[in-house]
Amino acid sequence: MQAFTDIQSKSLSAQIYSQLRYQLMAARMQPGVRLKIRELAQSLGTSETPVREALLQLVRDGALEMKPGYYIRVRRLTLNEYLETREIRLMLEPHAAVKALPHVDKAFIEQLEKVHETLIRAEADKDYPAALLANYEFHFLIYRRSGMPQLIEILERLWIQIGPLLNYLYPFGHPSYDGPHQHLHILEALRKRDAEALAEAFRADLIEGGRAFVRYLESIEPEATQ
Incomplete structure (x- = not known):
């Protein structure tokens, strides 16, 4: 059962990741805007875990950045x-x-x-x-x-x-x-x-x-x- 739950979570995380990627590419997010996991989860009607996974992947991609205090914001390129x-x-x-x-x-x-x-x-x-x-x-x-x-x-x-x-x-x-x-x-x-x-x-x-x-x-x- 745990393995099935993990698969569902990863699938949902991938969907959220795809949505956020689109918003970033289409300039739907302003540089420096803080992304709050709880608020995003509520707006998407999901739990916080897949949202957190999607955001962390975008941090690894260089689109978002994690600042002191573990808050995530949209990165602004120099x-x-x-x-x-x-x-x-x-x-x-x-x-x-x-x-x-x-x-x-x-x-x-x-x-x-x-x-x-x-x-x-x-x-x-x-x-x-x-x-x-x-x-x-x-x-x-x-x-x-x-x-x-x-x-x-x-x-x-x-x-x-x-x-x-x-x-x-x-x-x-x-x-x-x-x-x-x-x-x-x-x-x-x-x-x-x-x-x-x-x-x-x-x-x-x-x-x-x-x-x-x-x-x-x-x-x-x-x-x-x-």
Whole structure:
């Protein structure tokens, strides 16, 4: 009976872990927010044990941190940590997009177009949570088409760390582009099945679109040590 209970607990912990990972990647959690096990358990309608297990796993993943007194909060990356993560993303995300290219069809591109339209509309309406969610969905819809589960797992591990930080993107580091939005270049490259242009559009989206964001992170860097 104890073994069966343990299996149930681990299964529930995995479900909670998956939910929290999604919230982190989609920027649903603010940096520095304290996560209380009892409150989370009550909101999820479960016991504290699987919640604690899920949170501790996210601590090991580097998305959360345990502070003195054994309280857990959402970790905020330092500027150097973000820049290192971005350097890794610049290698892996264009690769994932190129690997997705053979699995892309017209219906999928139309789906991406709708997600991008949602992003632009949310930015115009200053509905920043919706904009962050749409951006996350745009990127990971493509990455998951790569058919490379280990690569996707690595990218998700990176995004659970940077996701909370993206809450500073709006309005402080609002993406800006020298020309059309890079998502439009991504869509065009997908239509033309141009792997080189696709990879370059992903790199440009991160660098060009993130210029103001990096400047803002630089301006608040002293606070990150608190």
